[in-house]
Amino acid sequence: MNIGYCCDRILELIYGEAAKLAAVAALAEYEQFGCPGVPTWVVEGERFWGKDRVDWVTEKVKQLITAEYRIQNSEFRSKIRFLCG
Secondary structure (H helix, E strand, O other): OOOOOOHHHHHHHHHOHHHHHHHHHHHHHHHHOOOOOOOEEEEOOEEEEOHHHHHHHHHHHHHHHHHOOOOOHHHHHOOEEEEOO
16 A cells, blocks of 8 residues: 555655754753653753653743734744753
8 A cells, every 4th residue: 555655765764864963862852951861852942851741831832922913923033942852
C-alpha cells in the first residue's frame, strides 16, 4: 500500500546533515536557556518546564495576548519559544 511517502527520502532526511545540525542547534539552545527538563517553554525569559506547567504557560501567554494585542504577529512570535530536548 502506497500512502504517498518515499521511505528512502524520509530516512535520508532523518540521517542527513541538516537533521544533525538541527539537533546540535536545539541542544545548544536548550543549554543556553538552562532548561531543567522537557518539555520546556521560555516566555519573555521566564522558564516553564514539565507537563504540569502547561496551565502556567497558558496563563502567561493569555496575559501577553491581553497586554500586547496590538503588536505585530512576528514580534509576538519572537517572545514565545518552545524548546524540547
